[in-house]
Amino acid sequence: xxxxxxxxxxxxxxxxxxxxxxxxxxxFITPNIFPLLLIQWILINIAIFTLLYYRYLGLSxxxxxxxxxxxxxxxxxxxxxxxxxxxxLGSEINKMIIRINEQTKELSKDKLYLVDSLADLxxxxxxxxxxxxxxxxxxxxxxxxxxxxxxxxxxxxxxNRIQWLIDxxxxxxxxxxxxxxxSYQNTSCSKLIDSAYETVAxxxxxxxxxxxxxxxxxISIQCDINWLSEAISNILKNCAEHxxxxxxxxxxxxxxxxxxxxxxxxxxxxxxxxxxxHLFDRFYKxxxxxxxxxxxxxxxxxxxxxxxxGRLYAYNRxxxxxxxxxxxxxxxx
Numbered sequence: 421x422x423x424x425x426x427x428x429x430x431x432x433x434x435x436x437x438x439x440x441x442x443x444x445x446x447x448f449i450t451p452n453i454f455p456l457l458l459i460q461w462i463l464i465n466i467a468i469f470t471l472l473y474y475r476y477l478g479l480s481x482x483x484x485x486x487x488x489x490x491x492x493x494x495x496x497x498x499x500x501x502x503x504x505x506x507x508x509l510g511s512e513i514n515k516m517i518i519r520i521n522e523q524t525k526e527l528s529k530d531k532l533y534l535v536d537s538l539a540d541l542x543x544x545x546x547x548x549x550x551x552x553x554x555x556x557x558x559x560x561x562x563x564x565x566x567x568x569x570x571x572x573x574x575x576x577x578x579x580n581r582i583q584w585l586i587d588x589x590x591x592x593x594x595x596x597x598x599x600x601x602x603s604y605q606n607t608s609c610s611k612l613i614d615s616a617y618e619t620v621a622x623x624x625x626x627x628x629x630x631x632x633x634x635x636x637x638x639i640s641i642q643c644d645i646n647w648l649s650e651a652i653s654n655i656l657k658n659c660a661e662h663x664x665x666x667x668x669x670x671x672x673x674x675x676x677x678x679x680x681x682x683x684x685x686x687x688x689x690x691x692x693x694x695x696x697x698h699l700f701d702r703f704y705k706x707x708x709x710x711x712x713x714x715x716x717x718x719x720x721x722x723x724x725x726x727x728x729x730g731r732l733y734a735y736n737r738x739x740x741x742x743x744x745x746x747x748x749x750x751x752x753x
Contacts (some may be wrong), residue, residue, distance in 0.1 A: 531597035616652035663688035
């Protein structure tokens with residue numbers, strides 16, 4: 421434990437050099453005290469290394485306690501009440517932990533308050549919004565003039581978009597506040613992709629795009645199919661929107677002892693290099709995004725995948741096109 425520290429290794433080298441020089445000097449000048457000098461050097465080093473051992477043992481213990489704080493949802497205090505620099509350090513860290521704990525609790529309360537407020541607000545908005553959608557549908561059925569019908573169709577699209585945006589914002593706020601109760605089940609990968617495909621089937625059909633599936637038989641994932649399929653459908657939708665007509669989207673799934681991997685690729689123009697660092701930022705619109713894009717779908721996908729103990733990456737393929745790489749880990753990382 422001690423010798424992994426570079427300062428200890430440097431001390432040992434210097435200590436040995438001092439011993440060699442002292443012994444050579446003693447051997448040629450006063451050989452009588454040669455054994456006494458060697459015994460004295462050994463005793464002093466035993467004392468020094470004993471003190472260092474217990475000091476670094478205390479530092480190691482403190483590091484383990486901090487690691488527990490970093491990787492545990494239940495933040496607990498570190499008890500250091502004795503004198504000395506190490507105990508002072510532990511006491512100051514303990515104060516910091518107490519402060520972080522208090523701030524975390526306050527932040528959780530704020531998030532829950534935000535979720536409740538958004539839920540109330542969305543409920544208040546949905547009532548008149550539903551009324552407007554029904555009125556719009558009735559007017560569409562009764563209208564005969566083409567210019568009025570076209571205006572009503574545009575209006576219906578805008579109303580549906582507002583409704584979708586309210587739903588997505590509410591979902592993201594619930595994910596952030598960690599109040600979503602995921603129903604994890606052993607789900608077939610084929611069934612998961614089928615569920616995600618259903619929501620984008622019309623878009624793919626309109627653009628005559630093809631999805632190629634490379635999914636080995638009998639592979640399953642522990643997930644909440646409703647939430648994870650929504651994350652994948654948002655990615656498929658992004659690929660479909662940025663791939664030209666008659667394009668190809670490929671879904672490949674790999675599985676090993678560490679993680680399950682879902683790779684979604686397209687043969688479109690790929691990402692602009694300036695967009696890649698911000699693809700999963702909320703409300704970020706890429707350079708080549710359409711006017712209708714809001715920039716929230718990929719942010720929602722990332723949040724859902726992270727809640728499934730996963731990671732979402734995006735990059736350009738060497739042969740051209742965009743690639744989304746999902747890794748769902750089977751243990752906490």
